[in-house]
Amino acid sequence: MTVVEGTQTYDVARIREDFPILGRRLAGDFPLVYLDSANTSQKPVQVIDAIDDHYRQHNANVARAMHQLGAEASAAFELGRDKVAAFIGAPSRDEVVFAKNASEALNLVARVLGDSGRIGQDHEIVITEMEHHSNIVPWQQLSQRTGASLRWFGVTDEGRLDLEGIDQLITEQTAVVSVAWVSNMLGTINPLETIIAKAHSVGALVVVDASQAVPQLPVDVAALGADFVAFTGHKMVGPTGIGVLWGRYDLLAELPPFLGGGEMIETVTMAQSTYAPPPARFEAGTPPIAQSVGLGAAVDYLSAIGMDNIAAHEQAITAYALGALQEIDGLTIVGPKEAVDRGGAISFTLGDIHPHDVSQLLDSRGVAVRAGHHCAKPAHQRFGVQSTTRASFYLYTTTQEIDALVEALHHTKKYFS
Incomplete structure (x- = not known):
């Protein structure tokens, strides 16, 4: 994915080369799809x-x-x-x-x-x-x-x-x-x-x-x-x-x-x-x-890289994810459903499947997300849920990783059907 901002080109593939951990393969030979950056970001070789x-x-x-x-x-x-x-x-x-x-x-x-x-x-x-x-x-x-x-x-x-x-x-x-x-x-x-x-x-x-x-x-x-x-x-x-x-x-x-x-x-x-x-x-x-x-x-x-460029990428990848996730039957986003005045963290429920089960099955396919109350229990209580699954994105996230998340969620639904 390339986002063009003014005269500068934001090259996600090039940026990802700076993050050694993003090249990892996990159990089952699945590539790491790291979607937990709101929890902690990965580190480039420069750091x-x-x-x-x-x-x-x-x-x-x-x-x-x-x-x-x-x-x-x-x-x-x-x-x-x-x-x-x-x-x-x-x-x-x-x-x-x-x-x-x-x-x-x-x-x-x-x-x-x-x-x-x-x-x-x-x-x-x-x-x-x-x-x-x-x-x-x-x-x-x-x-x-x-x-x-x-x-x-x-x-x-x-x-x-x-x-x-x-x-x-x-x-x-x-x-x-x-x-x-x-x-x-x-x-x-x-x-x-x-x-x-x-x-x-x-x-x-x-x-x-x-x-x-x-x-x-x-x-x-x-x-x-x-x-x-x-x-x-x-x-x-x-x-x-x-x-x-x-x-x-x-x-x-x-x-x-x-x-x-x-x-x-x-x-x-x-x-x-x-x-x-x-x-x-x-x-x-x-x-x-x-x-x-x-x-x-x-x-x-x-x-x-430029914080304006990072913000533009974050908005673009979040908009892509919001659109893709809302096409999954039974998935409910908790929070704004449009990428307007919105950051790159999306919390959701998937029918009556417990978020911890969702996260474990996603992890079995190399997709790292967070499940729980995200240290925000009052916000969960406001929406009548004990916990959610959260996918969060950053400067190195790609549309292919969002696609992998969606595919893994479909796999999870089939597992529990």
């Missing part, structure tokens, strides 16, 4: 080699080591931060905080906002019914700690946020609004501009879970207008073990640290401690050094 080279030639701890290896490791670690800051349009590199994943980044925000005294029992926190658990549980915990009320947007039958009551939901009592940019279960791309404008009009802070957005959409956090944005490296062809919290520097500078330990301090006595400025204030202990190197390489890789 693998960058991490390998770091461990082989430059491995040392950062900041404290004054020898040559220490200087090289420190420079490489901070270069990763520079690359991420540029990739997301951050006004300052010091607004980029490294965590171990997006879940930790979201927990960090919820914890320090509570510790700062910004949220109390007279306040309200607003989330949505389609959130990943990582953007539900920390706010529930904050509500329990502070006495603040937790409220949420509902979801329409089409899988979109129900904004009809936004003026009643986001009020003068609202302290924080936290919302997913792209749903990991429904695939919905949410209207952040509307939500951010309303939240800021009442003085509320906005937190965006961009875990599914940063890998597949062009992102400019300065233009977005949110106050905090969280995402993770392993979904954007980077390594596991590293996530990113972007925050407005003026806010980060006012907030207390999340964890205590090395490198987050300015000075320590037995009586008291003072804290380093951001981002070091929020990065206690040895940071994810090799992971920063790998994430920097991932950013370079995505930038070379």
Whole structure:
């Protein structure tokens, strides 16, 4: 499949050559059809080699080591931060905080906002019914700690946020609004501009879970207008073990640290401690050094292809999959059924066949998908299902792989008939 975007040609076959694992053959000599990228993306050789080279030639701890290896490791670690800051349009590199994943980044925000005294029992926190658990549980915990009320947007039958009551939901009592940019279960791309404008009009802070957005959409956090944005490296062809919290520097500078330990301090006595400025204030202990190197390489890789091109491919392959899947009798898509304001994750049920059985039979034919609640149980409850099967796509997905998925689903139906 080739998608032409302007004068640039998006060559999926060429891109796939960079991903060694996509050449695997599985049991039964089936080729790997990897349709689980919303869970974690595969890694190109450019990222693998960058991490390998770091461990082989430059491995040392950062900041404290004054020898040559220490200087090289420190420079490489901070270069990763520079690359991420540029990739997301951050006004300052010091607004980029490294965590171990997006879940930790979201927990960090919820914890320090509570510790700062910004949220109390007279306040309200607003989330949505389609959130990943990582953007539900920390706010529930904050509500329990502070006495603040937790409220949420509902979801329409089409899988979109129900904004009809936004003026009643986001009020003068609202302290924080936290919302997913792209749903990991429904695939919905949410209207952040509307939500951010309303939240800021009442003085509320906005937190965006961009875990599914940063890998597949062009992102400019300065233009977005949110106050905090969280995402993770392993979904954007980077390594596991590293996530990113972007925050407005003026806010980060006012907030207390999340964890205590090395490198987050300015000075320590037995009586008291003072804290380093951001981002070091929020990065206690040895940071994810090799992971920063790998994430920097991932950013370079995505930038070379072009995020506009990746987004166009994602939309095209999702539209193809939506059309093909809806031709299967008994298959019901949970979420938007058109590739409009939609990301590349499609959750579905197949008659009364349990999603775990669907996924196992697909796997027996080399097709890797995910089955379960996808860490989005409230969204499943909204649609009256315990679990779904989810196929998700990325920059390396082909129409032939979608065809293989459809063929395997027909095979699954026959198996249970």
